[in-house]
Amino acid sequence: MTTMKEIAHRAGVSVSTVSLVLNNRDEGRVNADTAANVRAIAKAMGYRPNPLARSLRTSRTRIIGFVSEEIATTPYAGGIVLGAQDAASELGYMMITVNTDGRANEERQLAALKRYGVDGFLYAKMSNRVTTAPGGIAGYPTVIVDAVDGSGGIPSIAPDETRIGYDATRHLIDAGCRRIAYVGCAEPMLAEGLRLEGYRSALRDAGIEPDDDLAIRVWFNQPALDAVSRLFDERHPDGFFCFNDARAWYVYECAARRGLVVGRDVSVVGVDNHRVIAETFAPQLTTVELPHYEMGYWSVCRLVSLIEDRPLDDVTPPRTTAPLPPFDADGPVSIHCTLIEKDSVAHHAAA
Structure with missing residues (x-):
């Protein structure tokens, strides 16, 4: 050593x-x-550095607590945890990850983490929303991940949902699409309204008046397939922006039933870059990748900057799909998500 x-x-x-x-x-x-x-x-x-020796000098343990009620049940949690672990390791910290299943269990987990002497907390959600950090972490440096603090007092990071809708729709417009449908989510989610807002803004900026009949919200299974089928038959879209990759499947299915080829006759853009879906569809799905790794990495860096009261100017960010915001940014931070272009968008000359 x-x-x-x-x-x-x-x-x-x-x-x-x-x-x-x-x-x-x-x-x-x-x-x-x-x-x-x-x-x-x-x-x-x-x-x-020797963690034990440093903790004796600084009264810090260099341990971070990562708390979420959905780590064990959400496929995207791995990206957030991996990014957080990579940053913690590079900065000389250890991260303890706990999964909670309700307020009472959450308080027990928080109490256990405090007994370990954690220096600060990451409080994570696995889909963007407005949340409130539990009272048990009051007084500790804290960063909220994939959500926004309802009080506005805790630093947070989340995807730029409006920009997701804008970029996806703009990509379809630039490819020559003019009757662009939105296949949204029927669940009342923060991301749903913001992505729809971005979709409409992109249309207006291109001189296309949004048509409410081209925007639908669906759940899953047969009702969703029926709704997308009616959209094909009644409105004849040439492009589809889908709330997520899973809902893009209904567009692929409906196109196939009508003898249409995705990437030639109709264009589709999803959101998530869900590997099981985006890379197994034929043709592969153009999609906006959600920055789970980036959010995890940034959140640890921001937390350490709070713990150590320094800007982390000496940290060289890794190369990531989405650019990382400054580590000393205050308030809620939105991260610009990257569109991954594949084969599901037909490029035609604009009319």
């Missing part, structure tokens, strides 16, 4: 200087070039 003494010897500085730099207390005390050199040498030598 590389020690501060070895780094000091290689850098030609004192051990106390190395300690100041590696504990991020060098500002105003150590020459900037010297600090940069120490960090470069520490990285090259594979230095890893």
Whole structure:
């Protein structure tokens, strides 16, 4: 294991200087070039701080609590947890993940995490919504993930839902579509209204007046298939923006029943980049990828910036599909989601 003494010897500085730099207390005390050199040498030598020793010096455990009631039941949780774990590991933190199933269980889990001495909390939801952090984490640095704090006082990150609808619809418009349908979600969700708003805004910006008869909201199974079928027969759309990839299946099915080819006769854009769906459809589905990994990574970085009261200027963000917002951003943060172009959109000259 590389020690501060070895780094000091290689850098030609004192051990106390190395300690100041590696504990991020060098500002105003150590020459900037010297600090940069120490960090470069520490990285090259594979230095890893001793968590126990650091916790004794700083009264921090370098443990983060990740709390959600849906981790065990939601397929997208893996991306958020993976991004959070990667960031925690790079920043020298350990993350304990707990799944709750109701308020009483949540309070027990929070109490257990506090007994471990966590430095802060991530409070995650697995679909964008307005939420309230539990009272049990009051006073702790906290970041809300894939949701917005109802009180407005806790930093949060969520997808830019309006931009999702706008970008997906704009992509269809740019491909030459003019009768663009929206296959939405009948469940009352925050994302539903915002994606519909983005859809309508993109149409208006292109000089196309939104037609309410082209926008439907469906659940699943036969009723959804029947609703999309009526949309085909009564309104004859040439493009479809679907609330998610799962609802795009009904468009593929209805097109096939009518002898139409997706990607040639009709165009389809979904949301999620759900691998089981988007990559197994034929043709593969053009879709807007939700930034689960990015939200997890950013949330840990934002939390650590709160815990350590510093901007994390020394952290180099990983290459991600969606660009990461600044780690010191205040208030609710929206992340711009990336459209993944595949084969389900036919490109025709605009009329």
